[in-house]
Amino acid sequence: MVKIGAHMPIGGGFKRVPKETVGIGGNTFQIFPHNPRQWKANLPKKDDVKKFNDGIKKYGISQDSMLCHSGYLINLASPKHETWEKSLKLLISEMQICTTLGIKYLNIHPGSHLGEGLEIGVGNIVKALDIAMEQEKSTFILLENVTKKGGNIGYELEHLKNIIDKARYPERIGITIDTCHAWDAGYNITDPIELDKFLNKIDKLFSLKKLLFVHLNDSKNELGSNKDRHENIGKGRIGINGFKVFLNHEIIKKIPWILETPGDNDVHAQDIKEVLKILEVE
Template sequence: MIKIGAHMPISYGFEKVPELTVEIGGNAFQIFSHSPRTWRAGLPSKESCEKFKIFMNKCAIPFQNAFCHTGYLINLASPKEDIWTKSVQLMIIEGKICEMLGIPYLNVHPGSHTGSGEREGMQRIVRAIDEFMKNTSNITLLLENVSPKGGNIGYKMHQLGQIIKSVSYPDRIGVTYDTCHGFDAGYDITTKEGVTKLLDEMESAFGLWRLKMIHLNDSKAPFGKPLDRHENIGKGYIGDEGFRNFLSFSQIQSVPWILETPDSKDLYKTEIKHVKSLLGLIE
């Protein structure tokens, strides 16, 4: 059975997320632990955490299908010491929120060196991850591949592999693959050969076992153009045939798929149905 869901709102409370996920036809989800555009994050109440766990079990959603995404302001590669420090502090709080909720995965963009150079940026990322690991437990940090723009680090699989090999706690590092970001960076998933090449590169760079989540996004930009513009599935340059090809691989089907597409009027219910139809799971 495939594992599919979407980025869900927490405005109704953490405990409402599992129920909403089932209502839209999902069995996996991703959330923010707080408003993603602020540096502030508070720990949830014990009551809220207990309700969340009760509803996870009630809705039969495995905790391995639950993911949290870090806030937008975090930049682990920032050369500005105040930004770097605030980024690490916020990510640690987000990790503690995950611990309280029982969510095992925290997803993060590695960061942008903002012109200071990839080597120095990567060193700051490694240092930030080590600080996070020392201050949290039982949380796997997922490094997400990014679009090659604005000094971003982590748009190629070997860059993610280099980070993983450099940290002090590699066993607690996983990877998220974003289809839009990858398309920007030159990974063509519209062909069998392209997907095979991507999977081989993942295996070589960090081991396919580390792939824990896929962000399922079409692209408003053509192949190889780094704009980072998500589009609804089938309406972008990857297209329905491209996703039908990508999603047909057993290695891809073993990983939860999370939609982050722009049009979510019905909380992705229609789009989840559309993705399932590409695989012939529904008429």
């Protein structure tokens, strides 16, 4: 059985997530650990944590199928010291929330060097990760691939390897591959030969054991556009035939898939049905 789910809402508490995940046809999920547009992040209340964990047990969701996604404001690559310090503080808070909830993995965008260059940006990211992972020792960090815009770091797989190689705790760092970001960055994951090359490159750079989640998104734009605009499954430029190639790959089938497509739970339920249809799963 494939593992598939979506980014789930947490308004009103984390306790709602397990039941709603199963309700949309999922068995894996992603959540924000707090309001992603705020610098403030409080630990969840004990009652909410208990009900969340009771739901996880009730619906049989495994630890390796749960993912948190860092907030939008964090930029660990920032050359602006105040922003970098606030980003580090918030990252540590997010990791503490993950530990409190029993969620092993926290997904982050590497960040933007804001025009100061890759070397400075990577150095800032590594410094922040080293400090955060020294303070909070349970959480694994997953670096997500991104598109080439605004000084972003991570549009090439080599960027992610550079970060991992320089980090003090590489054994606690993995990667998430976003299909929209990969497509928009110029990786043709819809072609069987190119997909094999892409996965072989991941294996050579990191080993495939580092590839722990897939963000499953169609793209509104052409291959190599660097636009980063997600679309619902089968309605974008990756398309039904492209996803047939990607999703049926034996390596991809082993990894949890998280939808970040536009829409609410009802729309994500339809996207999951579309994915299962593509896989020809009844």
